[in-house]
Amino acid sequence: MYTYLVHDQLRKRLSERGDAINGKWGMFLLAYEAHAESITQSFDELACLKWLPNILPFPHQVDTAKRVINELRGRALLADEVGLGKTIEAGLILKEYMVRGLVKKTLILVPASLVLQWTRELNEKFAVNAFAQRNEWSWTSYDVLVASLDTTKRDPHRSIVLGQEYDLVIVDEAHKLKNNRTSNWQLINRLRKKYLLLVTATPVQNDLKEVYNLIQLLRPGQLGNANEFASQHIIGKRTPKNPEALQSALQTLMVRNRRKENQLNFTDRHVEAILLDLSKEEMTLYKAISDFIKTEYQTRTSTRRSVLPLITLQREICSSSYAALPTLSKLQKDPHLTGTAQKRLREISELAEQVPSYTKVVRTIELARQIDDKLIVFTEYRATQDFLLYMFQQSGVKAVPFRGGFKRGKKDWMKDLFEHRAQVLIATEAGGEGINLQFCNQVVNFDLPWNPMRVEQRIGRVHRLGQTRPVYIYNLATKDTIEEHIVHLLQEKINMFEAVIGELDVILGAQAFEQELLQTFVESGNEREVSARLNVLSKRVRRTPATTAKER
Amino acid sequence: MRNDQLYTYCRTYFSLVGATFHPADDFALAVELPRDVDKELTDRPFYWMWLETLRETPPPSYLYLLFDGAPPSPAFTALLPERQKPEHVLPGSYRLQKIQQSAKLRGSFAVAYERTDAPATLWPSVLMNVKVSLVSDRQKDELHSLLYSVKHSTVKSVDMAHWSAISLLDERPRTTRLVPLPIDFDEAFTRILARVEHELAHRDHRWAKDAAHRLQHELSEMDRYYASLDDDLRNEAEKQLRVEELTWRIAPRVEVEPVQVAILYRTEP
Numbered sequence: 142m143y144t145y146l147v148h149d150q151l152r153k154r155l156s157e158r159g160d161a162i163n164g165k166w167g168m169f170l171l172a173y174e175a176h177a178e179s180i181t182q183s184f185d186e187l188a189c190l191k192w193l194p195n196i197l198p199f200p201h202q203v204d205t206a207k208r209v210i211n212e213l214r215g216r217a218l219l220a221d222e223v224g225l226g227k228t229i230e231a232g233l234i235l236k237e238y239m240v241r242g243l244v245k246k247t248l249i250l251v252p253a254s255l256v257l258q259w260t261r262e263l264n265e266k267f268a269v270n271a272f273a274q275r276n277e278w279s280w281t282s283y284d285v286l287v288a289s290l291d292t293t294k295r296d297p298h299r300s301i302v303l304g305q306e307y308d309l310v311i312v313d314e315a316h317k318l319k320n321n322r323t324s325n326w327q328l329i330n331r332l333r334k335k336y337l338l339l340v341t342a343t344p345v346q347n348d349l350k351e352v353y354n355l356i357q358l359l360r361p362g363q364l365g366n367a368n369e370f371a372s373q374h375i376i377g378k379r380t381p382k383n384p385e386a387l388q389s390a391l392q393t394l395m396v397r398n399r400r401k402e403n404q405l406n407f408t409d410r411h412v413e414a415i416l417l418d419l420s421k422e423e424m425t426l427y428k429a430i431s432d433f434i435k436t437e438y439q440t441r442t443s444t445r446r447s448v449l450p451l452i453t454l455q456r457e458i459c460s461s462s463y464a465a466l467p468t469l470s471k472l473q474k475d476p477h478l479t480g481t482a483q484k485r486l487r488e489i490s491e492l493a494e495q496v497p498s499y500t501k502v503v504r505t506i507e508l509a510r511q512i513d514d515k516l517i518v519f520t521e522y523r524a525t526q527d528f529l530l531y532m533f534q535q536s537g538v539k540a541v542p543f544r545g546g547f548k549r550g551k552k553d554w555m556k557d558l559f560e561h562r563a564q565v566l567i568a569t570e571a572g573g574e575g576i577n578l579q580f581c582n583q584v585v586n587f588d589l590p591w592n593p594m595r596v597e598q599r600i601g602r603v604h605r606l607g608q609t610r611p612v613y614i615y616n617l618a619t620k621d622t623i624e625e626h627i628v629h630l631l632q633e634k635i636n637m638f639e640a641v642i643g644e645l646d647v648i649l650g651a652q653a654f655e656q657e658l659l660q661t662f663v664e665s666g667n668e669r670e671v672s673a674r675l676n677v678l679s680k681r682v683r684r685t686p687a688t689t690a691k692e693r
Numbered sequence: 694m695r696n697d698q699l700y701t702y703c704r705t706y707f708s709l710v711g712a713t714f715h716p717a718d719d720f721a722l723a724v725e726l727p728r729d730v731d732k733e734l735t736d737r738p739f740y741w742m743w744l745e746t747l748r749e750t751p752p753p754s755y756l757y758l759l760f761d762g763a764p765p766s767p768a769f770t771a772l773l774p775e776r777q778k779p780e781h782v783l784p785g786s787y788r789l790q791k792i793q794q795s796a797k798l799r800g801s802f803a804v805a806y807e808r809t810d811a812p813a814t815l816w817p818s819v820l821m822n823v824k825v826s827l828v829s830d831r832q833k834d835e836l837h838s839l840l841y842s843v844k845h846s847t848v849k850s851v852d853m854a855h856w857s858a859i860s861l862l863d864e865r866p867r868t869t870r871l872v873p874l875p876i877d878f879d880e881a882f883t884r885i886l887a888r889v890e891h892e893l894a895h896r897d898h899r900w901a902k903d904a905a906h907r908l909q910h911e912l913s914e915m916d917r918y919y920a921s922l923d924d925d926l927r928n929e930a931e932k933q934l935r936v937e938e939l940t941w942r943i944a945p946r947v948e949v950e951p952v953q954v955a956i957l958y959r960t961e962p
Contacts, residue, residue, distance in 0.1 A: 143901040144946040145890070151801065151951040152882050160878050162956050164803040166861045168709050169955055171702065172800025173822055173836075173853055175793035176952055178694065180824065180834035184900065192785030214830045215942065241832045268785050333934060335942045336830075361935060362918025369921070 181241050185211055189236040196266040198233060199606060201398050202226050206233035208396055215336035216359045218315070218395040223342045223601030224407075225398050228259070231311050231338050232267045235285075239269065244308040244336065245284050247271075250329075251313040253289035254545065254552050258576065259313065260287045273549075277301060289549075290317060294328045306333040315339035318358065319351035329358050342598070344395070349375050352391070359394050408582075409611040410604060414628050415508075417500050419619045423462075426492040427622055430458045430465065431662075433485050438663040446477065452591075452659045457522060459624040460588035461501065462493045464522035469493075501617050502529060505585060506536045508615060509565055515581035517566045519599050520588050529567050529587065540565035543576075552576070568602075578602045582610040587617055589627050591655045596631060623662050630675050696720065699782055699789065700760040706792055710799070718769045720761040721779070726754045733795040734788070758782050803955040805861035812868045816962035817843045819881040822853070822953040823889055829904035829945045836952075837889060841881045843874050844962040848888040861957070871958055882951065889949055901945035908943040912936060 155162070181188040187207055190198075198206075202225075209217045209230075215238070221227045238244035249271070251259050256273050263271035263285065272279065274288035280301045290312065293302055310332055312318060318326045318339065329337075337359055345352045353370050356363050364370045374387045381387045400407060419427060434451050441448050450468060457464040472478065473486050509516050518540075520526050526542055533540035541563045543555050559566040560580055581603050590596055604612040618628040661674040694702065700720050707714065707722065710730045715723040726734065731754045732741055744751050757772070757779040759765060765779050773779065782789050807815060819841040826834045838853045865871065919932045 142898060142905055142945065144944065145893075146946055146948045147886060148948065148950040151954060152878070154801065155878060155954065158802075160876075162802045162804055162954070164800065164955075165709055165863050166803050166805035166955070167705060167863075168796060168800040169803035169805070169953060170800070170857055171706055171709070171796040172798075172953055173857070174702065175796050175800075176822065176824065177836055177853075178793070180836055182833060182835070184827075184831045184833045194781075194783035194786045210831060241834075242826070243828070243830075243832050268787055268790065330931070331934075333938065335938060362914060362921075366918065366921045366926075 179240070187233070187237055189233060189240045192236065192240055193267060195268070196229070198229055199226065202230050202233060205230045205396050205398065206237060209234050209338070210237060213394060213396070215309075215338075216394065217338055218344060218355055218359060218391075219338055219340045220342060220344045220395055221398040222400055223597055224605030225400065226606050227340045227342070228262060228313070229266070230396075231313075231340055232263060232269070234338060235263070235309060235311065236267045236269060238309060238336065246305065246307050247285045247309045247311070248293075248302065248307045248332075248334075249285070249287040249311045249313070250290040250293055251287060252317075252545075253291060253549055254547070254576065255313060256287050256289055256549050257553050263287070274298075280305065290325055290328075294324045299328060302328075303331055303333075307335070309336040309338070310334040311338045311340065313340045315341040315355060316343050316351070319345075319348075319354055321354040321357065326354060326358070342601075349381060349387075356391070356394055363394060364390055407604065407606075408608050410600070410614060411611060412614045412616065414616045414618055415504065416625065417504055417617065417619050419500055419622070420496070420498065422492070422496045423500060423619075424621070426462060426489070426496060427458060427619075429485075429489050429492055430454065431623075433482070433489060435663045437482060438659075440479075440482075444477075448659065451663075452655060455623065455659060455662065456588070456591060459619070459622060459627070460520055460522050461499060461525045461528060462496055463524040463528040464520075464588075466490075466493065466524060499528075499532075501587065501619065502532050504617065505529065505587060506533060506538060508585060509533070509538050512583050512613075514564075514583055515559070515566075516564060516583045516585060517568055517578065517581055517603065518585045518587050519568055521569065521590055522588070523569060525587065526567050526569055533565055533567070538565060539563040540567055542566075543568040545569065576602060577605065577607070579605060579607040579609075582608060582612045583615075584612065585615045585617065589616060589618075589624070589631060591627065591658050626662075626671055626675055627658070630679055694784060696761050699784070703758065703760070703782060703789075703792060706796055710795075715755075715772065716768075717757075717772070718759075718766045720759070720763075721765060721769055722756070722758045722760075723769070723772055724756050724758075726756065728753075730795065733798070734791045756780065756788070758788065797952070801953055803953075805863065805955060805957050806865050806869070807957075807959045808860050808862050809866055809960065810868060813866075813870075813960050814872060815865070815869050815958035815960060816872050817874055817876055818957050818959060818962075819843065819876065819878075819885070820851070820856070820953075820955045820957050821881070821885050821951055823885070824950045824952050825889065825893065826948040826950070827898075827900055827945075828948055829900065829907075830942045837892075839885045839888060840957075841885050842962060843876055843881075844872075846880075846884065848884050850888075850892075856957075865958070869958075872962075876956065878954075881954075886949065886951070893947060893949075898945075901947075904943055904945040908939060908945075911939050911943065915939065 185207070187203060190203070205219065205221070209215065209219070219227050219230055221230070235244065235247060249259055260271050260273040263269040269285055271285040271287055272283040274280070274286050274292065277297050279286055279288075280298065292298055310329070312329060318329055320326060339355055339358065344355055353364055353367070365373060374382050376382050434455050438448055438451055441451065450472060454465060454468045454472070457468055469486060469490060473483065505518060518529060520529065523544065526544065530540055530542055539562065541555050541558045543552065543559070543566050547555065555566070556576065556578070566578070566581070584600060584603055586596070586599065600612070600614060616628045618624045657678060661671060661678065665671040665674055697720070703722060707724045711727050712730060713725040715725065717723040734756070735754065757769070757777065759779050759781050762781060762783075769779070780788050821839050821841070823837045823839065824834055825837060826832055838851050839848055840851045841848050915932065915935055919927055
């Protein structure tokens with residue numbers, strides 16, 4: 142029924158001493174006390190709690206760790222909403238397995254930007270001797286190693302990692318494993334591992350197959366084979382046939398805590414939309430670009446060409462004319478473009494050059510001065526980020542940039558500069574992923590993503606466990622533009638900022654949402670039609686929490 | 694362990710390893726470490742390798758430890774060298790882990806004598822502490838204490854609390870005589886471990902039955918899944934890896950590890 146193993150190290154050590162025993166009785170008793178202290182006398186309890194000097198986990202985090210160990214048996218998808226402390230949960234599980242001696246060799250794969258943060262947190266909060274991967278020797282030198290997924294999947298690292306066995310593998314931001322044809326997914330699938338934790342707040346972004354691919358890594362066949370899954374659970378790409386059945390199938394492998402279900406002391410959120418009037422020149426440019434997009438959208442849909450560049454352009458021009466410049470210049474080189482469209486684009490470029498000042502930028506700087514405290518300005522675009530940085534510098538307000546492309550050390554440096562020296566952090570989306578900035582409680586959305594989950598990711602940087610002050614969110618929007626609709630939709634209709642819609646990610650994919658928004662804008666004849674269509678869209682989204690709540 | 698217990702534990706440890714104590718607050722310790730202890734309590738293998746290669750004598754290391762979470766007194770702070778911060782010793786803290794690791798290593802073996810002032814004959818017994826772990830995808834441990842009488846070749850379970858409470862000596866009392874009974878450690882280990890195995894074999898191992906059943910269930914589900922795939926999608930190497938992982942994770946096993954052994958000389962054989 143069980144294998145019986147006897148470890149004979151003590152006998153060997155005694156033999157090496159020629160069976161001559163010596164040693165003090167007092168030390169023998171101290172050693173016994175240490176052994177007695179370190180054994181775990183129950184299968185169910187979380188023994189690590191008494192070994193955590195620097196952290197007091199929240200009840201939902203302790204419950205999650207217990208559930209993963211006792212019920213999900215160490216292979217799980219940790220999919221809490223943003224800001225509930227998934228890292229702490231994963232750390233607790235790791236520590237518990239280490240205390241019990243079930244885990245020694247551990248690999249933690251995270252985005253490059255989070256390697257140092259994970260390493261530091263494991264050392265400081267969990268007293269786990271974790272190391273950040275630095276070179277190809279790191280893989281074999283350390284028991285607990287934190288590495289970037291992108292580095293790990295490249296040789297020579299990949300071959301070394303695949304040649305070892307791991308007691309525990311943790312993958313943070315595991316939505317990067319959503320596609321089973323990618324090298325990310327293949328790497329995790331081929332790794333030899335005992336326990337596996339996949340950590341993500343967004344297990345589904347665009348397609349229900351994504352969650353299937355994640356589950357396949359944890360327990361192949363849990364949701365049947367791909368055909369069975371499709372026939373039993375999917376109606377459309379993003380619509381489950383029977384949400385209850387899917388949820389019940391997922392429950393044996395997934396934990397998802399929601400803010401509203403947990404009695405957590407989150408501070409208040411205050412949201413304010415700041416509506417701005419564009420200058421005459423800015424409005425002329427905006428209208429010219431919108432008209433161009435409408436015309437080009439019809440041409441492209443009739444010839445079945447991609448409308449993606451148009452979505453990008455429409456979103457960019459809502460941010461700043463700087464953000465739109467790269468896409469405009471790329472479009473000018475498009476060989477399919479008609480002569481008239483080419484001419485129109487040239488005129489637009491000229492209009493862009495004639496804009497004398499930038500309303501949103503001026504208002505953002507004013508806002509920073511009024512707030513007189515740490516402030517994060519989020520933009521989706523690199524060009525806008527650079528421009529904002531320049532303008533802040535010109536106005537004498539200290540600002541630092543933060544983005545996904547920075548190397549690890551630079552990210553840490555920027556975070557430290559922001560904490561201790563600068564007033565403003567200007568961050569792009571990718572840069573914001575996973576970093577904790579609880580010391581700041583003011584967020585300006587210079588432009589808004591068209592994807593509600595990304596809005597939540599942004600706010601989650603500051604409005605998370607550990608934030609002690611109320612959080613203030615300012616959404617900048619220019620009147621009579623698409624942006625005004627977007628802010629209205631996200632803030633008023635979907636109630637994105639006060640109430641978190643955790644269910645949205647399962648029901649509606651990001652790309653679907655963006656595509657539907659663009660269709661609404663280009664296909665509607667007038668403002669009333671836009672409002673009516675957005676109303677319908679928001680109702681579809683708002684309906685989902687109630688449905689899911691009933692399912693639970 | 695409570696703060697006062699931690700303090701007593703560490704104070705006893707430093708005293709046993711021959712550290713030099715310097716004046717300190719209540720619930721604080723300022724100790725100068727002997728070199729071998731320094732090596733065990735600080736993670737500096739390259740530092741020691743370098744010093745030993747160059748045959749250098751390093752300056753002694755000091756530890757400044759606080760146990761009650763309170764800030765140190767001005768007098769204690771004055772003791773601290775420049776840039777040196779005192780360490781708070783708490784359950785699970787790095788320093789305590791190192792001290793306990795060192796204690797486990799140094800306390801693996803012992804010889805102890807019953808205290809008596811009267812003339813007496815002392816008989817040897819072997820005391821062994823054995824860690825038993827019941828392991829599948831979860832684990833729990835037990836610590837067994839067993840005493841092997843060399844004279845009678847018998848083994849019995851004992852309570853370590855009893856041995857902790859009575860005062861044993863590191864030196865033979867002058868009034869006593871030791872029975873020159875040769876101790877065969879192979880015999881002692883075999884006898885004690887056989888007793889542990891016997892005791893374990895007669896228990897209800899529902900946890901192991903459940904784990905074995907769960908493993909079988911998982912393996913058959915795995916078979917069903919791979920059998921349902923079309924030939925071009927079926928990957929035998931992948932299936933084999935998943936099967937090995939399942940067995941590695943779930944298969945029940947009992948691990949027995951002797952962790953300490955001592956010879957006790959007592960008046961009772």
